[in-house]
Amino acid sequence: MDGDRVDIDGGIMEGGGQILRVSTALSCLLGLPLRVRRIRAGRSQPGLRPQHLSGLEIVRDLCDGKLNGGEIGSTEITFTPGKIKGGTHVADTKTAGSVCLLMQVAMPCVLFAASPSELHLKGGTNAEMAPQIDYTVMVLKPIVEKFNFTFNCDIKKRGYYPQGGGEVVVQMSPVKELSPINLTERGTITKIYGRAFVAGALPIKLAKDMSSAAVRCIRKEIRDLYINIQPVREPEDQAVGTGSGIIIVAETSTGCLLAGSSLGKRGKNSDKVGIEAAEMLLKNLKHGGTVDDSLQDQLIIFMALAKGVSRVKSGPITLHTQTAIHFAEQLTKAKFTVTKSEEEDPSNDTYIIECQGMGMINPNL
Numbered sequence: 001m002d003g004d005r006v007d008i009d010g011g012i013m014e015g016g017g018q019i020l021r022v023s024t025a026l027s028c029l030l031g032l033p034l035r036v037r038r039i040r041a042g043r044s045q046p047g048l049r050p051q052h053l054s055g056l057e058i059v060r061d062l063c064d065g066k067l068n069g070g071e072i073g074s075t076e077i078t079f080t081p082g083k084i085k086g087g088t089h090v091a092d093t094k095t096a097g098s099v100c101l102l103m104q105v106a107m108p109c110v111l112f113a114a115s116p117s118e119l120h121l122k123g124g125t126n127a128e129m130a131p132q133i134d135y136t137v138m139v140l141k142p143i144v145e146k147f148n149f150t151f152n153c154d155i156k157k158r159g160y161y162p163q164g165g166g167e168v169v170v171q172m173s174p175v176k177e178l179s180p181i182n183l184t185e186r187g188t189i190t191k192i193y194g195r196a197f198v199a200g201a202l203p204i205k206l207a208k209d210m211s212s213a214a215v216r217c218i219r220k221e222i223r224d225l226y227i228n229i230q231p232v233r234e235p236e237d238q239a240v241g242t243g244s245g246i247i248i249v250a251e252t253s254t255g256c257l258l259a260g261s262s263l264g265k266r267g268k269n270s271d272k273v274g275i276e277a278a279e280m281l282l283k284n285l286k287h288g289g290t291v292d293d294s295l296q297d298q299l300i301i302f303m304a305l306a307k308g309v310s311r312v313k314s315g316p317i318t319l320h321t322q323t324a325i326h327f328a329e330q331l332t333k334a335k336f337t338v339t340k341s342e343e344e345d346p347s348n349d350t351y352i353i354e355c356q357g358m359g360m361i362n363p364n365l
Contacts, residue, residue: 005033005078006331014323015042017052021105022301022324024056026331028063028081028109029305029360037076047073051097051123055105058091058119062109084364086115086174096124096164100131103153103170108301111149114364116173125158125166126197126245131294132261133158133168134195134247139257140298143291147302148179158199158234160243161265176365180308180357181299183290187254192218192227192281194249196274198264199234200242206270207231210246213274218248221282244270246277250285258284258292287315288348296353300324304334307359313341316349325353332358 008023020036027034040046048056053070056077060067064082091102099121110117125133131140137153145151151172159166196210211229218227229248244264249257260281262273284292290313291299297320303310314321317338325336334357341350 005035008034008036008327008330009038010036011038011041013326014319016040017049017101018297018320018323019327020052021055021101022327023331024059024079025105025108025301026328027079028059028065028084029112030331031081032331033081034079035076036079039075039077041075047075048077049097050095051093051101054091054093054097054123055102058089058102058106059109061089062106062113062117084109084113086110086113086117088118088120090120091122093123093164096127096159096161098127098130099123099125099166099168100133100136103136103168104298107151107170107172108305110172111175111178112360112362112364113174116171119170119172120167121170122167123159123164124161125155125168126160126243126263128161128263132245132247132263133166135259135261135294138247138249139259139292139295143183143257143295144299144302146181146183147306149175156238158239158243160199160239160241163241165240174362174365176362177360178302178306178357180306180310181303182311183256184311184313184352185254186256186288186290186313187252189222189225189250189285190253192222192225192248192250194229194247195232196229196246197232197234198244199239202242202244204231204233206244206264207233209270210244210264210274210277213271214246214248214278217275217278218282244273246274248277248281250281254290256290259294260284284315288343288345288350289314293318297321297324300328303336303353303355304328304332304357305360306355306357308357310355310357312353314351314353317351317353321353334358
C-alpha cells in the first residue's frame, strides 16, 4: 500500500517508547507507511534510546522496510514497511535496554510472517521500567497464547544494568488469524509461587532474604495458602554482570496469572525488594481483575488484531493501556470500549475492556 503516511504524535498521553512500539508494529502488519514525531517527548531524555532504535531496526529487517531518522536521540522517524518474512533476526541494544520491550514490538509482526521466525534479542533481561524476562515467561506467555498461538522463549544469558549482555532466543511460527480471548472470571487464588534470584558477586543469602520478606508480607493478607518462592543463584555461565530481583505469581482457579516483581540495586535492602514485590502482587489481587497492571497494556495489540470480540476484566486502566488503545484504534479498524464493571463488591475498582478486533488475516498463509 503506498497511500498517505499515517502521522503519529509521539508526545501525547503516555509520551514514551510504547507509542513507537505499538504504531511501528501495526504499520508493519497493515502495510501503512508511518511518520512518528515528537518521539518520547514526555521523557527526561527525549528521542530514541538504544532499545527503541533496536526495536525499530528489527521490525525494519523483519519486513524489508525503509527507516529514516533511525539514530540515537532522533525525535522523528519515517517508516515504510515491506512484506513480513520469517527467518532469523538479531536485535542488540548493546546496553541494558530491555529484551522484553524488543519482544513487544516484534512478536505481533512475526505472527503474520510468511514462515517461522527465530529472534535473537540481546540486552537487559531484568531491567528497570520494563517487564522482567521471568514475567514474560511466567505470566505473559501463558496468557497471550490464549489468542491461539504459541512461542518458545529460551533464556540463554541473563544481563543486568548497566551493561546488559543478556540474550533471549524467541521462536515463533506464523498463524492464519488470532482468536479473541475472554478473561472476565477471576476465580479464587489457588497457589502463589516465584523466584528470588542473585547473580554475579552477590551471595545466595540475599535471595533467601528477599523470599522470606515477601512471604511474611503476603502472609499478613493471605494466611491459608502455601507460598513457594525459590531462592536461586544464576549459574555463572548464564549471567553477565551482577544483579538481583524477585518475581511472585498468583495463579487462580480459572487460570488467571497476576504478579508482583522488584529489582535489587546498590544500597537497597534485600528485605525491601521482597516486600515491594509482595505489595505489588497484593495490590494487583485487591482490585479483583483477571490481569495485573503490567499485562493490561500488553494485551491490547493482540485484542485489536484478533477476529471477534475479546473481553478482559482489569483493575484501574493504566495510562499505558489508554495509550495502546488510542493508537490501536487510530491505526486499525478495531473498536474498544472500557466500562466500569458491575461488581457484587462495590469496593472493587474493576473495568471491562472490550474490543471488536479487526480480524487480521495472514496474507502469506
